[in-house]
Amino acid sequence: MIISKKDIPGFLDKLISEYQVFAPVQEGSFTLFKPISSGTNADLTAANTKLPAKEIFFPQSEKLFSYNATEEGVKVEEVLDEQKKVIFGVRPCDARSLVLLDNVFDNDKFQDPYYLTKRANTIMIGIGCNTPLSTCFCTSVNGSPFDTKGLDLLLVDIGDAYVVEVVSDKGKSLAEQAGLAAATDADKAAAAKIKETATITCQVNTDGLKEKLDTNFYWPIWDRIHEKCLGCGACTYLCPTCHCFDIVDDAKDCNGCRVRNWDSCAFPIFTLHGSGHNPRTSNKERYRQRIMHKFKYFVDNFNEIACVGCGRCINNCPVNLDIRAVLEDVRGSEARLDS
């Protein structure tokens, strides 16, 4: 199927009448996913949004329930967002990150109803990356610029139109409902050509990385690798696969609500015990945890690397600590100092 670029605002306006529609929206010097009220608000020109699409399903701050406690009892009211949503213009890396996060929020023992309800009620319309950034390394972590994982529809920009690839049944019925025209063979060929020419220039060699991490927890590499890191946590807040959170009460006396907020393994109090003991005493342990979690523990538990190569942590680190260089360093690490 195909949709002309000039028809996009109209297409979105139709969706807005039925769904809550999120799309990248210009915010100063960057774009963010926001609910849009008009199809003309969507901005598909930027390579990627400042914050990942994850925040739609797992917001930075989210009310879990409200309560009213008295001597007689406690009234608890669950707050579930069951609104039907469409995410328009999500990049393949962000879409794939949600497939990874599904493992966490729907684990072997528990289901998180807040995240999973939103996931079940959302249609994901992705847009492939014709010109990936120099910091994009999705192909090194099992993704690609036109990966369809986690998507219902994938748009391929062929100039003045998008070729629409149907990925799921949900996507198919949405595209049919919208009455999209069939793509001609020439359009399809153009899309195939674009896909071929879009290249990720940056490759991170992850061969043997997991095996190294299986054995190098106590190696001296970690004494040095974290030195540049300020522990600001920016990378964790911008990461599409980071999922750590805190739970707090926002209340006056016994009336209030329980809220969960993003948290970060980069912060010392994240693991601080009531006794004062802290299993991750210094930045070294905390930085190691971040790398281990993404490239070893997640792989052990779910057979997937918890990184989609979006490059946000590289672009936004205040001290230019580049995860690609870190991984390369870890991969080459030795059991003893090579001084």
Next chain:
Amino acid sequence: MKNPYLPLPMKLVKNFTETEDKLIHTFTLQFLSEEDEKSFPYMPGQFAELCVFGKGEAPFGMASSPTEPGFLKFSIAKVGVVSTALHMMEEGNMVGVRGPLGNYYPVDELKGKNVVIIGGGFAFTTLRSLATYMLQPEHRGDYGDITVIYGARNPGLLLYKEELAAWEQNPNINLVTTIDSAVDGWNGRVGFIPSVTEEVAPSSENTYAIVCGPPVMIKFTMPVLEKLGFPDERIIMSLENRMKCGIGMCGRCNVGGKYVCKDGPVFTKAQLNELPGEY
């Protein structure tokens, strides 16, 4: 989909000052209905997130045993916002409980075995749950000798004093209590847990050791158990790490790839040997 974040309201029926320094209270919470109680089927070693509405929630191991129906017991030290608020609560107040969470002591695997329970200080809570469970007449026959070695800095800091006194008289259990340094009127042993363990522990043959206590006690007790011939598969420990969600999602209590809240808190030493020492 069951929402694991929603607390079950429970009524505080007893706020008891457990220790001489007044820093540990034991809270008895009553279920509001039989249906509520049925929704909370737990085992010794499991924990729950206890919340004071308006203050927040924190994880605590159940000190009561499932063989004691109608209520839950928690012994809690006053250290943070939630525990301080709990200490100040009055009988009749409402609190929230969500759980049961985590795994539990392997009560089935322990069948037919001797069990030595080794506890230090305030970590005795879930061990009390386990001992109470095994001592229940219905269960007692399932287990061999039960030995409890329990130490505190001084007699005033021992938990469950009345119960300990009853266990002293109970032929079904061999209780050894110890304090760090001698005081007048103390009839038990004097000395640290590791050396007392070395003296009084039963043979490691067909025996499991269940150990819970402060890190320094664990550190010095492990070599003793090894010397006594306990294999790592038969040394069982309960870990504590800072937790929030209790359901393996919020990311902070992991030791290697395992979450203490979801995959623990009970691990064998053999299992812990495979993990980094981040606890």
